[in-house]
Amino acid sequence: MRMNLILEVLDIPGQLVSILNPISELGANVVTIVHKREIKAEESKAAIEIALEGERENLQAVIDKFKEMGVNLIEVDDKVRKEKLSAILYGHIIDKDLRDTFDRINAVDGLVVSDLQIKLNGELESTALITIELDIGKREIAYNKIMEIAKEKDYLVIDEV
Amino acid sequence: MEECKLVLMGFGAVGKGVAKAIQMKKDMVNEKYGISLKIVAAADSSTSAICQDGLDEELLLKTKEETCKLANYPECGSELSGIEILDAVDYDILIEATPTNIKDAEPAKSLTLKAFADGKDVVTSNKGHLALFYKELIEAKEAAGVDFKFEASVGGAMPIINLCQETLASCGISSIKGILNGTTNYILSRMTTEGMSYENTLAEAQQLGIAETDPTQDVEGIDAACKVVILANSVLGIDATYSDVEVRGISDVSLDAIELAKEEGYFVKLIGGVSEKQLKVSPRLVKKNSPYAIDGTLNLANVTTDLADDITVMGKGAGSLETASAMLTDLINIIKNK
Numbered sequence: 475m476r477m478n479l480i481l482e483v484l485d486i487p488g489q490l491v492s493i494l495n496p497i498s499e500l501g502a503n504v505v506t507i508v509h510k511r512e513i514k515a516e517e518s519k520a521a522i523e524i525a526l527e528g529e530r531e532n533l534q535a536v537i538d539k540f541k542e543m544g545v546n547l548i549e550v551d552d553k554v555r556k557e558k559l560s561a562i563l564y565g566h567i568i569d570k571d572l573r574d575t576f577d578r579i580n581a582v583d584g585l586v587v588s589d590l591q592i593k594l595n596g597e598l599e600s601t602a603l604i605t606i607e608l609d610i611g612k613r614e615i616a617y618n619k620i621m622e623i624a625k626e627k628d629y630l631v632i633d634e635v
Numbered sequence: 636m637e638e639c640k641l642v643l644m645g646f647g648a649v650g651k652g653v654a655k656a657i658q659m660k661k662d663m664v665n666e667k668y669g670i671s672l673k674i675v676a677a678a679d680s681s682t683s684a685i686c687q688d689g690l691d692e693e694l695l696l697k698t699k700e701e702t703c704k705l706a707n708y709p710e711c712g713s714e715l716s717g718i719e720i721l722d723a724v725d726y727d728i729l730i731e732a733t734p735t736n737i738k739d740a741e742p743a744k745s746l747t748l749k750a751f752a753d754g755k756d757v758v759t760s761n762k763g764h765l766a767l768f769y770k771e772l773i774e775a776k777e778a779a780g781v782d783f784k785f786e787a788s789v790g791g792a793m794p795i796i797n798l799c800q801e802t803l804a805s806c807g808i809s810s811i812k813g814i815l816n817g818t819t820n821y822i823l824s825r826m827t828t829e830g831m832s833y834e835n836t837l838a839e840a841q842q843l844g845i846a847e848t849d850p851t852q853d854v855e856g857i858d859a860a861c862k863v864v865i866l867a868n869s870v871l872g873i874d875a876t877y878s879d880v881e882v883r884g885i886s887d888v889s890l891d892a893i894e895l896a897k898e899e900g901y902f903v904k905l906i907g908g909v910s911e912k913q914l915k916v917s918p919r920l921v922k923k924n925s926p927y928a929i930d931g932t933l934n935l936a937n938v939t940t941d942l943a944d945d946i947t948v949m950g951k952g953a954g955s956l957e958t959a960s961a962m963l964t965d966l967i968n969i970i971k972n973k
């Protein structure tokens with residue numbers, strides 16, 4: 475069977491080879507490689523699309539290997555490998571430096587604040603729904619970050635199941 | 636034909652439901668298992684009805700409804716109450732449905748330990764003694780070599796404990812997440828659909844008899860936390876007690892939060908979560924099209940297993956006959972295993 479991957483590699487020489495080596499070792503074949511210049515990867519990283527062929531378990535082994543190597547898989551067979559996590563925060567959202575809340579979440583590797591909806595309640599406390607886009611497998615890190623900030627700034631949190 | 640003699644402790648919503656369910660199902664039990672169920676004693680808070688030849692279910696219900704006291708049961712009425720009754724009759728199984736007490740677990744704890752010590756099996760719907768003294772109760776039960784079943788204590792009619800312990804015997808269970816309290820689910824659902832404030836919705840729920848006059852146990856998450864403890868011990872084998880649960884109820888969930896969630900495709904639900912890492916009750920966001928998006932007083936549990944992946948069950952978490960159904964099932968399972 476065939477599988478399409480879009481992954482993120484460091485934009486420095488030798489990176490591509492380190493990705494390609496395990497593929498053949500694990501019994502899969504590379505069909506095409508395309509540099510995806512149109513995908514905006516994070517700074518100093520490049521997005522690459524690779525089409526592979528092999529048995530199901532060999533292809534799975536490649537994915538497992540990439541995960542083990544810390545290669546960031548953006549898409550597997552058109553399925554976006556990013557997740558979203560939402561949480562409601564309740565408290566003095568604006569007073570307690572919203573910018574700082576954003577920055578601290580964005581500073582964590584693999585987390586980006588993608589949306590914030592806020593209901594202001596006059597001078598009183600307000601309610602905000604924050605959405606974070608994250609790399610697969612980073613849910614717990616995102617959750618812990620939100621909880622850490624909430625504890626410090628005295629926000630109540632309604633997190634996502 | 637064999638007999639199974641029952642003592643019914645507590646004759647409120649659940650106790651009466653059990654009497655009714657026995658009346659409805661005793662012929663079936665007799666036909667299928669060759670056992671005739673007989674209530675030899677039934678007790679409320681201060682009185683009882685006791686008859687070694689068996690009490691009539693219909694008459695028990697009528698006496699309680701019309702006179703409020705089981706002592707008024709024709710000819711068999713008694714002023715005996717509580718633990719004394721267990722010495723006054725010859726019985727096989729104690730069906731215990733007294734109020735949940737999360738301070739010292741009485742009278743359920745003493746009644747249960749006494750029954751065990753006398754070599755009797757116990758079926759309960761109570762949560763207090765299980766949430767506070769799970770280990771002690773199980774040790775006593777094992778020492779006595781009797782059966783102890785409490786399916787009704789979590790999720791009322793919704794099968795969850797027997798499901799995990801027996802039906803899913805092949806699976807390792809890593810976590811259970813669920814909506815374990817019907818009252819709070821009703822309140823949150825109504826706030827979502829009607830846009831009403833928490834206070835108004837609570838008042839409505841009280842008028843409808845869905846919330847108690849003192850709603851603390853439900854709205855502060857205490858009831859759900861008891862269930863989390865029971866699941867942690869009985870299903871995941873975690874040696875936990877009530878104080879190990881991190882608990883937050885729904886009284887601080889604002890309409891703003893609910894509306895914001897709704898606009899973004901979420902509902903707010905009070906979720907009890909059980910895993911090796913954490914025992915927690917808190918309001919959480921669930922996706923609109925997820926299994927958690929159930930309305931009204933329904934309960935739900937999502938069980939994560941190793942072999943079978945996720946399994947979700949849903950059902951009525953409260954109600955007289957509904958809760959009694961789980962107790963009668965426990966009773967039948969005890970009989971079957973004899």
Ligand SMILES: NC(=O)c1ccc[n+]([C@@H]2O[C@H](COP(=O)([O-])OP(=O)(O)OC[C@H]3O[C@@H](n4cnc5c(N)ncnc54)[C@H](OP(=O)(O)O)[C@@H]3O)[C@@H](O)[C@H]2O)c1
Pocket residue numbers: 644645646647648649650678679680681716717732733734735736742760761762763787788790791952953954955958
């Ligand atoms: N209601 C539900 O749908 C449901 C669902 C699942 C689990 N449960 C659990 O089932 C239990 C019973 O609930 P319920 O709704 O039936 O409560 P309830 O309607 O308040 O009835 C409690 C019964 O226990 C009696 N009682 C009180 N103190 C007693 C004592 N010291 N000794 C003997 N009997 C005593 C009461 O007597 P009086 O009649 O004289 O007041 C009453 O008959 C509780 O532990 C509850 O948490 C209930």
